[in-house]
Amino acid sequence: MDLSEFFLVRYAPEILQETGTHLFIVAIAVGVATLIGIPLGILITRQVRWRKPILGIANILQTIPSLALFGFLISVPVIGGIGAQTAIIALTLYSFLPIIRNTYTGITSVDPAIREAGRGMGMTDRQLLLQVEIPLALSFILAGVRVATVIAIGIATIAAAIGAGGLGVFVFRGIAMVNNQLILAGAIPAAILAILADWGISLLERRLLKKGSQATTKGF
Protein backbone atom coordinates (compact mmCIF):
# COMPACT_ATOMS: atom_id res chain seq x y z
CA MET A 1 0.00 0.00 0.00
CA ASP A 2 1.25 3.43 -0.90
CA LEU A 3 2.03 5.37 2.30
CA SER A 4 0.30 8.43 0.92
CA GLU A 5 -2.86 6.36 0.76
CA PHE A 6 -2.79 5.73 4.54
CA PHE A 7 -5.65 7.75 6.00
CA LEU A 8 -3.72 9.53 8.77
CA VAL A 9 -1.29 10.75 6.12
CA ARG A 10 -3.96 11.52 3.57
CA TYR A 11 -5.86 13.69 6.00
CA ALA A 12 -2.74 15.10 7.66
CA PRO A 13 -3.22 18.79 6.79
CA GLU A 14 -6.83 18.74 7.95
CA ILE A 15 -5.94 16.74 11.06
CA LEU A 16 -3.31 19.30 11.98
CA GLN A 17 -5.70 22.16 11.50
CA GLU A 18 -8.47 20.56 13.58
CA THR A 19 -5.95 19.54 16.24
CA GLY A 20 -5.04 23.20 16.48
CA THR A 21 -8.69 24.20 16.88
CA HIS A 22 -9.20 21.39 19.40
CA LEU A 23 -6.24 22.48 21.50
CA PHE A 24 -7.25 26.11 21.29
CA ILE A 25 -10.75 25.39 22.64
CA VAL A 26 -9.40 23.18 25.44
CA ALA A 27 -6.59 25.58 26.38
CA ILE A 28 -8.87 28.60 26.66
CA ALA A 29 -11.51 26.66 28.62
CA VAL A 30 -9.09 25.04 31.06
CA GLY A 31 -7.15 28.30 31.36
CA VAL A 32 -10.24 30.25 32.31
CA ALA A 33 -11.44 27.49 34.63
CA THR A 34 -8.03 27.49 36.34
CA LEU A 35 -7.96 31.26 36.77
CA ILE A 36 -11.41 31.23 38.34
CA GLY A 37 -11.34 27.78 39.94
CA ILE A 38 -8.16 28.13 42.01
CA PRO A 39 -9.32 31.34 43.74
CA LEU A 40 -12.72 29.73 44.35
CA GLY A 41 -11.04 26.66 45.80
CA ILE A 42 -8.99 28.91 48.08
CA LEU A 43 -12.06 30.95 49.00
CA ILE A 44 -13.92 27.92 50.30
CA THR A 45 -11.01 27.00 52.56
CA ARG A 46 -11.47 30.42 54.20
CA GLN A 47 -15.23 30.99 54.01
CA VAL A 48 -16.77 27.76 55.15
CA ARG A 49 -20.32 28.84 54.33
CA TRP A 50 -19.45 29.12 50.63
CA ARG A 51 -18.09 25.62 50.49
CA LYS A 52 -21.31 23.67 50.04
CA PRO A 53 -22.92 25.93 47.43
CA ILE A 54 -19.77 26.26 45.32
CA LEU A 55 -18.83 22.59 45.38
CA GLY A 56 -22.50 21.72 44.89
CA ILE A 57 -22.86 23.83 41.77
CA ALA A 58 -19.58 22.57 40.34
CA ASN A 59 -20.76 19.04 41.03
CA ILE A 60 -24.07 19.53 39.28
CA LEU A 61 -22.39 21.15 36.30
CA GLN A 62 -20.21 18.15 35.84
CA THR A 63 -23.03 15.63 35.98
CA ILE A 64 -24.95 17.28 33.11
CA PRO A 65 -24.46 15.14 29.98
CA SER A 66 -22.24 17.03 27.57
CA LEU A 67 -24.56 16.89 24.59
CA ALA A 68 -27.39 18.21 26.75
CA LEU A 69 -25.22 21.08 28.00
CA PHE A 70 -24.15 21.97 24.47
CA GLY A 71 -27.76 21.84 23.33
CA PHE A 72 -28.86 23.99 26.22
CA LEU A 73 -26.13 26.59 25.62
CA ILE A 74 -27.07 26.88 21.93
CA SER A 75 -30.42 28.21 23.00
CA VAL A 76 -28.97 30.78 25.42
CA PRO A 77 -28.75 34.22 23.83
CA VAL A 78 -25.54 36.28 23.77
CA ILE A 79 -23.13 33.75 25.31
CA GLY A 80 -24.54 30.72 23.49
CA GLY A 81 -25.33 29.90 19.90
CA ILE A 82 -23.46 27.88 17.33
CA GLY A 83 -19.66 27.87 17.36
CA ALA A 84 -16.46 27.63 19.33
CA GLN A 85 -17.52 30.17 21.93
CA THR A 86 -20.30 27.94 23.19
CA ALA A 87 -17.95 24.98 23.32
CA ILE A 88 -15.43 26.98 25.33
CA ILE A 89 -18.08 27.99 27.86
CA ALA A 90 -19.30 24.43 28.26
CA LEU A 91 -15.79 23.06 28.69
CA THR A 92 -15.00 25.77 31.23
CA LEU A 93 -18.01 24.75 33.28
CA TYR A 94 -16.93 21.11 33.14
CA SER A 95 -13.41 21.95 34.23
CA PHE A 96 -14.43 23.73 37.43
CA LEU A 97 -15.12 20.71 39.60
CA PRO A 98 -11.74 18.96 39.46
CA ILE A 99 -9.87 22.24 39.79
CA ILE A 100 -11.93 23.69 42.65
CA ARG A 101 -12.12 20.41 44.50
CA ASN A 102 -8.43 19.62 44.20
CA THR A 103 -7.43 23.12 45.26
CA TYR A 104 -9.68 22.79 48.28
CA THR A 105 -8.49 19.28 49.11
CA GLY A 106 -4.86 20.22 48.61
CA ILE A 107 -5.00 23.17 50.94
CA THR A 108 -7.10 21.50 53.61
CA SER A 109 -4.82 18.46 53.61
CA VAL A 110 -1.82 20.55 54.62
CA ASP A 111 -0.86 19.24 58.05
CA PRO A 112 -2.75 21.39 60.60
CA ALA A 113 0.36 21.41 62.79
CA ILE A 114 2.28 23.15 60.02
CA ARG A 115 -0.43 25.75 59.62
CA GLU A 116 -0.66 26.25 63.36
CA ALA A 117 3.09 26.62 63.68
CA GLY A 118 3.02 29.30 61.01
CA ARG A 119 0.15 31.16 62.61
CA GLY A 120 1.67 30.81 66.05
CA MET A 121 4.92 32.34 64.86
CA GLY A 122 3.08 35.36 63.55
CA MET A 123 2.54 34.71 59.85
CA THR A 124 -0.42 36.54 58.38
CA ASP A 125 -3.10 34.53 56.60
CA ARG A 126 -1.81 35.80 53.27
CA GLN A 127 1.79 34.81 54.05
CA LEU A 128 0.63 31.41 55.19
CA LEU A 129 -1.39 30.92 52.02
CA LEU A 130 1.28 32.06 49.58
CA GLN A 131 4.36 30.65 51.27
CA VAL A 132 3.05 27.48 52.81
CA GLU A 133 -0.40 26.29 51.81
CA ILE A 134 -0.31 26.84 48.05
CA PRO A 135 3.21 25.46 47.59
CA LEU A 136 2.32 22.38 49.61
CA ALA A 137 -0.96 21.97 47.73
CA LEU A 138 0.54 22.58 44.32
CA SER A 139 0.75 18.96 43.22
CA PHE A 140 -2.92 18.50 44.16
CA ILE A 141 -3.91 21.62 42.26
CA LEU A 142 -1.97 20.53 39.18
CA ALA A 143 -3.58 17.11 39.37
CA GLY A 144 -6.94 18.89 39.20
CA VAL A 145 -5.84 20.83 36.14
CA ARG A 146 -4.59 17.63 34.56
CA VAL A 147 -7.87 15.82 35.08
CA ALA A 148 -9.80 18.83 33.79
CA THR A 149 -7.61 18.93 30.68
CA VAL A 150 -8.04 15.25 29.89
CA ILE A 151 -11.82 15.48 30.36
CA ALA A 152 -11.97 18.62 28.23
CA ILE A 153 -10.01 17.03 25.40
CA GLY A 154 -12.51 14.19 25.38
CA ILE A 155 -15.62 16.33 25.55
CA ALA A 156 -14.26 18.77 22.97
CA THR A 157 -14.67 16.05 20.33
CA ILE A 158 -18.42 16.36 20.85
CA ALA A 159 -18.20 20.14 20.39
CA ALA A 160 -17.97 19.56 16.64
CA ALA A 161 -21.68 18.75 16.79
CA ILE A 162 -22.42 22.41 17.53
CA GLY A 163 -20.09 23.71 14.87
CA ALA A 164 -17.10 24.41 17.08
CA GLY A 165 -14.67 22.47 14.92
CA GLY A 166 -11.90 20.34 16.39
CA LEU A 167 -11.10 16.66 15.89
CA GLY A 168 -14.73 15.70 16.42
CA VAL A 169 -15.36 17.00 12.91
CA PHE A 170 -13.84 13.81 11.49
CA VAL A 171 -15.78 11.61 13.85
CA PHE A 172 -19.15 13.09 13.00
CA ARG A 173 -18.40 13.22 9.31
CA GLY A 174 -17.20 9.64 9.42
CA ILE A 175 -20.36 8.50 11.16
CA ALA A 176 -22.52 10.31 8.63
CA MET A 177 -20.59 8.82 5.71
CA VAL A 178 -20.15 5.40 7.32
CA ASN A 179 -16.41 5.83 6.89
CA ASN A 180 -14.37 4.19 9.67
CA GLN A 181 -11.11 5.69 8.50
CA LEU A 182 -12.54 9.15 8.79
CA ILE A 183 -13.80 8.37 12.33
CA LEU A 184 -10.34 7.15 13.31
CA ALA A 185 -8.71 10.21 11.78
CA GLY A 186 -10.45 12.16 14.54
CA ALA A 187 -10.43 9.57 17.32
CA ILE A 188 -6.77 8.59 17.19
CA PRO A 189 -5.31 12.12 17.37
CA ALA A 190 -7.79 13.01 20.12
CA ALA A 191 -6.71 10.01 22.16
CA ILE A 192 -3.04 10.84 21.60
CA LEU A 193 -3.67 14.43 22.66
CA ALA A 194 -5.30 13.31 25.89
CA ILE A 195 -2.46 10.92 26.68
CA LEU A 196 0.19 13.53 25.93
CA ALA A 197 -1.54 16.15 28.06
CA ASP A 198 -1.86 13.72 30.93
CA TRP A 199 1.77 12.72 30.64
CA GLY A 200 3.06 16.27 30.28
CA ILE A 201 1.23 17.63 33.27
CA SER A 202 2.13 14.60 35.39
CA LEU A 203 5.73 15.31 34.60
CA LEU A 204 5.30 18.87 35.81
CA GLU A 205 3.58 17.64 38.95
CA ARG A 206 6.45 15.32 39.73
CA ARG A 207 8.98 18.08 39.14
CA LEU A 208 7.20 20.36 41.57
CA LEU A 209 6.76 17.56 44.03
CA LYS A 210 10.46 16.89 44.04
CA LYS A 211 11.18 20.54 44.60
CA GLY A 212 8.59 20.64 47.35
CA SER A 213 10.36 17.62 48.79
CA GLN A 214 8.11 15.94 51.31
CA ALA A 215 4.59 17.10 50.55
CA THR A 216 2.60 13.95 50.08
CA THR A 217 0.41 13.74 47.03
CA LYS A 218 -2.82 11.91 46.60
CA GLY A 219 -5.50 13.77 44.76
CA PHE A 220 -7.50 12.41 41.92
Place this chain on the structure above:
Amino acid sequence: MLQKQETVIEFRDVSYSPQHRAIVSNLNFSIRRGEALILLGRSGSGKTTTMKLINRLLTPTQGEVLFDGIPTNQWDEIKLRRKIGYVIQETGLFPHFTVERNVGLIPALEGWKPKQIKTRVFELLNLVGLEPEQFAKRYPHELSGGQRQRIGVARALAADPPVLLMDEPFGALDPITRLEIQSEFRRLQQELGKTVVFVTHDIQEAFVLASRIGLMDTGRLVVLGTPEDFLGSQEPEALAFKQCLRGIASSEASFPQFSDGDSNNGKWI
Protein backbone atom coordinates in the same frame (compact mmCIF):
# COMPACT_ATOMS: atom_id res chain seq x y z
CA MET B 1 -1.77 50.53 86.69
CA LEU B 2 1.93 50.14 87.23
CA GLN B 3 3.18 47.00 85.64
CA LYS B 4 5.38 44.80 87.76
CA GLN B 5 8.73 44.65 86.01
CA GLU B 6 9.28 40.96 86.44
CA THR B 7 5.91 39.73 85.27
CA VAL B 8 5.78 38.96 81.56
CA ILE B 9 2.59 36.96 81.31
CA GLU B 10 -0.33 37.00 83.67
CA PHE B 11 -3.47 34.88 83.68
CA ARG B 12 -6.34 36.64 85.42
CA ASP B 13 -9.21 34.37 86.22
CA VAL B 14 -9.00 32.81 82.79
CA SER B 15 -11.43 30.18 81.55
CA TYR B 16 -11.79 28.79 78.09
CA SER B 17 -15.14 27.10 77.56
CA PRO B 18 -16.20 27.07 73.92
CA GLN B 19 -19.83 25.96 73.58
CA HIS B 20 -20.06 25.90 77.37
CA ARG B 21 -17.64 23.04 77.56
CA ALA B 22 -14.95 23.92 80.10
CA ILE B 23 -11.52 23.09 78.73
CA VAL B 24 -9.52 25.20 81.17
CA SER B 25 -11.01 26.98 84.19
CA ASN B 26 -10.07 29.74 86.60
CA LEU B 27 -6.44 30.03 85.75
CA ASN B 28 -4.64 32.58 87.92
CA PHE B 29 -0.90 32.78 87.71
CA SER B 30 2.01 34.90 86.54
CA ILE B 31 5.12 34.05 84.62
CA ARG B 32 8.24 35.98 85.54
CA ARG B 33 10.91 37.22 83.21
CA GLY B 34 13.67 34.69 82.67
CA GLU B 35 11.98 31.75 84.31
CA ALA B 36 11.18 28.37 82.81
CA LEU B 37 7.65 27.46 83.77
CA ILE B 38 6.83 23.86 83.01
CA LEU B 39 3.18 23.02 82.54
CA LEU B 40 2.90 19.40 83.53
CA GLY B 41 -0.18 17.24 83.22
CA ARG B 42 -1.59 14.16 81.61
CA SER B 43 -2.82 14.42 78.05
CA GLY B 44 -6.13 16.21 77.80
CA SER B 45 -5.52 18.19 80.98
CA GLY B 46 -5.51 21.50 79.09
CA LYS B 47 -1.79 22.29 78.73
CA THR B 48 -1.86 23.04 75.02
CA THR B 49 -4.99 25.12 75.43
CA THR B 50 -3.32 27.16 78.18
CA MET B 51 -0.33 27.76 75.95
CA LYS B 52 -2.44 28.84 72.98
CA LEU B 53 -4.18 31.36 75.20
CA ILE B 54 -0.82 33.10 75.55
CA ASN B 55 -0.11 33.68 71.85
CA ARG B 56 -3.78 34.21 71.11
CA LEU B 57 -4.27 31.16 68.95
CA LEU B 58 -7.17 31.04 71.41
CA THR B 59 -8.82 33.87 73.33
CA PRO B 60 -10.27 33.38 76.82
CA THR B 61 -14.04 33.09 77.08
CA GLN B 62 -13.65 34.56 80.57
CA GLY B 63 -10.97 36.65 82.22
CA GLU B 64 -7.89 37.88 80.42
CA VAL B 65 -4.32 36.96 79.65
CA LEU B 66 -1.90 39.87 79.92
CA PHE B 67 1.30 39.99 77.94
CA ASP B 68 3.64 42.80 79.01
CA GLY B 69 0.72 44.13 80.99
CA ILE B 70 -1.66 44.38 78.03
CA PRO B 71 -4.53 41.92 77.51
CA THR B 72 -3.82 39.68 74.51
CA ASN B 73 -7.05 40.67 72.82
CA GLN B 74 -5.85 44.27 72.72
CA TRP B 75 -2.60 43.29 71.05
CA ASP B 76 -2.18 43.24 67.32
CA GLU B 77 -2.02 39.46 67.04
CA ILE B 78 0.85 39.42 64.57
CA LYS B 79 2.93 41.78 66.73
CA LEU B 80 2.17 39.71 69.80
CA ARG B 81 3.20 36.47 68.15
CA ARG B 82 6.42 37.93 66.80
CA LYS B 83 7.44 38.51 70.42
CA ILE B 84 6.80 34.90 71.27
CA GLY B 85 8.78 32.02 69.81
CA TYR B 86 6.68 28.92 69.25
CA VAL B 87 7.88 25.35 69.07
CA ILE B 88 5.62 22.36 68.66
CA GLN B 89 6.17 18.67 68.03
CA GLU B 90 8.25 17.89 65.00
CA THR B 91 5.61 18.53 62.39
CA GLY B 92 5.97 22.28 62.79
CA LEU B 93 8.83 22.67 60.31
CA PHE B 94 7.85 23.57 56.76
CA PRO B 95 8.63 20.48 54.67
CA HIS B 96 9.20 22.45 51.46
CA PHE B 97 11.68 24.87 53.04
CA THR B 98 15.35 24.10 53.56
CA VAL B 99 16.72 24.28 57.08
CA GLU B 100 18.08 27.70 56.22
CA ARG B 101 14.71 29.05 55.08
CA ASN B 102 12.92 27.45 58.02
CA VAL B 103 15.22 29.04 60.55
CA GLY B 104 15.28 32.34 58.69
CA LEU B 105 11.50 32.48 58.33
CA ILE B 106 10.65 35.15 60.88
CA PRO B 107 13.64 37.37 60.07
CA ALA B 108 12.56 37.18 56.41
CA LEU B 109 9.01 38.15 57.34
CA GLU B 110 10.40 41.00 59.40
CA GLY B 111 12.20 42.25 56.32
CA TRP B 112 15.80 41.56 57.26
CA LYS B 113 18.36 41.66 54.47
CA PRO B 114 19.33 38.27 52.99
CA LYS B 115 22.89 38.60 54.22
CA GLN B 116 21.76 39.41 57.77
CA ILE B 117 19.41 36.45 57.71
CA LYS B 118 22.12 34.09 56.56
CA THR B 119 24.50 35.27 59.27
CA ARG B 120 21.78 34.85 61.88
CA VAL B 121 20.83 31.39 60.62
CA PHE B 122 24.42 30.20 60.77
CA GLU B 123 24.82 31.65 64.24
CA LEU B 124 21.69 29.83 65.41
CA LEU B 125 22.66 26.52 63.84
CA ASN B 126 25.95 26.72 65.70
CA LEU B 127 24.06 27.58 68.85
CA VAL B 128 21.90 24.46 68.64
CA GLY B 129 24.91 22.32 67.79
CA LEU B 130 24.42 21.72 64.07
CA GLU B 131 27.20 22.37 61.58
CA PRO B 132 25.76 25.12 59.33
CA GLU B 133 27.67 24.14 56.19
CA GLN B 134 26.38 20.63 56.52
CA PHE B 135 22.76 21.32 57.42
CA ALA B 136 21.69 24.66 55.93
CA LYS B 137 20.64 23.27 52.56
CA ARG B 138 18.89 20.15 53.81
CA TYR B 139 15.16 19.63 53.94
CA PRO B 140 13.45 18.58 57.18
CA HIS B 141 12.89 15.02 55.92
CA GLU B 142 16.64 14.67 55.56
CA LEU B 143 17.15 15.17 59.30
CA SER B 144 16.83 12.91 62.31
CA GLY B 145 14.14 13.62 64.89
CA GLY B 146 16.65 15.19 67.25
CA GLN B 147 18.06 17.42 64.52
CA ARG B 148 14.57 18.53 63.54
CA GLN B 149 13.89 19.51 67.14
CA ARG B 150 17.05 21.56 67.25
CA ILE B 151 15.99 23.31 64.06
CA GLY B 152 12.58 23.96 65.62
CA VAL B 153 14.26 25.62 68.60
CA ALA B 154 16.59 27.59 66.31
CA ARG B 155 13.64 28.81 64.26
CA ALA B 156 11.81 29.98 67.35
CA LEU B 157 14.90 31.87 68.53
CA ALA B 158 15.64 33.48 65.17
CA ALA B 159 14.21 36.94 65.72
CA ASP B 160 15.32 36.87 69.36
CA PRO B 161 11.86 36.91 70.97
CA PRO B 162 11.88 37.45 74.75
CA VAL B 163 9.45 34.59 75.33
CA LEU B 164 9.36 31.00 74.08
CA LEU B 165 6.36 28.70 74.11
CA MET B 166 7.22 25.05 73.67
CA ASP B 167 4.55 22.39 73.38
CA GLU B 168 5.99 18.94 74.04
CA PRO B 169 8.80 19.72 71.65
CA PHE B 170 10.95 16.75 72.58
CA GLY B 171 8.14 14.24 72.87
CA ALA B 172 9.01 12.24 69.78
CA LEU B 173 12.64 11.65 70.67
CA ASP B 174 14.32 8.56 72.01
CA PRO B 175 15.14 8.86 75.73
CA ILE B 176 18.88 9.34 75.29
CA THR B 177 18.62 12.03 72.64
CA ARG B 178 15.87 13.62 74.68
CA LEU B 179 17.99 13.87 77.79
CA GLU B 180 20.84 15.33 75.75
CA ILE B 181 18.71 17.96 74.12
CA GLN B 182 16.96 18.75 77.41
CA SER B 183 20.16 19.54 79.22
CA GLU B 184 21.45 21.52 76.27
CA PHE B 185 18.21 23.42 76.13
CA ARG B 186 18.38 24.19 79.83
CA ARG B 187 21.87 25.58 79.44
CA LEU B 188 20.74 27.60 76.44
CA GLN B 189 17.73 28.98 78.23
CA GLN B 190 19.79 30.14 81.19
CA GLU B 191 22.46 31.58 78.93
CA LEU B 192 19.99 33.53 76.80
CA GLY B 193 17.77 34.50 79.72
CA LYS B 194 14.60 33.65 77.84
CA THR B 195 11.25 33.34 79.52
CA VAL B 196 10.04 29.87 78.65
CA VAL B 197 6.68 28.19 79.01
CA PHE B 198 7.17 24.52 78.36
CA VAL B 199 4.47 21.89 78.13
CA THR B 200 5.16 18.27 78.91
CA HIS B 201 3.51 15.15 80.29
CA ASP B 202 6.88 13.80 81.34
CA ILE B 203 7.70 14.54 84.97
CA GLN B 204 11.36 13.76 84.48
CA GLU B 205 11.55 16.36 81.74
CA ALA B 206 9.78 18.82 84.02
CA PHE B 207 12.45 18.34 86.68
CA VAL B 208 15.33 18.74 84.25
CA LEU B 209 14.05 22.06 82.91
CA ALA B 210 11.90 23.74 85.51
CA SER B 211 12.33 26.92 87.48
CA ARG B 212 8.74 26.27 88.47
CA ILE B 213 6.28 23.51 87.73
CA GLY B 214 2.60 24.13 87.13
CA LEU B 215 0.58 20.96 87.40
CA MET B 216 -2.64 20.80 85.44
CA ASP B 217 -5.51 18.45 86.10
CA THR B 218 -8.74 18.50 84.06
CA GLY B 219 -8.38 22.10 83.05
CA ARG B 220 -7.23 23.45 86.40
CA LEU B 221 -3.86 24.46 87.71
CA VAL B 222 -3.66 22.40 90.89
CA VAL B 223 -0.05 22.92 91.94
CA LEU B 224 2.27 25.80 91.12
CA GLY B 225 5.72 26.06 92.64
CA THR B 226 9.37 25.12 92.56
CA PRO B 227 10.32 21.47 91.98
CA GLU B 228 10.84 21.25 95.76
CA ASP B 229 7.33 22.57 96.38
CA PHE B 230 6.06 20.03 93.90
CA LEU B 231 7.76 17.15 95.70
CA GLY B 232 6.17 18.26 98.94
CA SER B 233 2.67 18.51 97.49
CA GLN B 234 -0.04 16.22 98.76
CA GLU B 235 -2.31 16.95 95.78
CA PRO B 236 -3.54 13.58 94.42
CA GLU B 237 -2.48 14.38 90.84
CA ALA B 238 0.97 15.39 92.09
CA LEU B 239 1.23 12.14 94.01
CA ALA B 240 0.27 10.24 90.88
CA PHE B 241 3.01 11.96 88.91
CA LYS B 242 5.58 11.38 91.62
CA GLN B 243 4.82 7.69 91.34
CA CYS B 244 6.28 7.87 87.84
CA LEU B 245 9.57 9.15 89.21
CA ARG B 246 10.11 6.18 91.43
CA GLY B 247 12.95 3.97 90.30
CA ILE B 248 14.77 6.69 88.42
CA ALA B 249 14.96 8.94 91.45
CA SER B 250 17.59 6.94 93.31
CA SER B 251 20.14 7.62 90.57
CA GLU B 252 19.18 11.27 90.29
CA ALA B 253 21.34 13.25 92.67
CA SER B 254 19.53 16.48 91.92
CA PHE B 255 16.37 15.40 93.78
CA PRO B 256 17.64 14.94 97.32
CA GLN B 257 14.28 15.46 98.96
CA PHE B 258 12.74 12.93 96.75
CA SER B 259 15.45 10.33 97.22
CA ASP B 260 14.94 10.56 100.95
CA GLY B 261 11.31 9.76 100.61
CA ASP B 262 11.78 7.15 97.97
CA SER B 263 12.43 4.37 100.43
CA ASN B 264 9.14 5.11 102.10
CA ASN B 265 6.32 4.31 99.70
CA GLY B 266 3.65 4.97 102.23
CA LYS B 267 4.71 8.55 102.65
CA TRP B 268 2.65 9.85 99.72
CA ILE B 269 -0.05 7.24 99.53
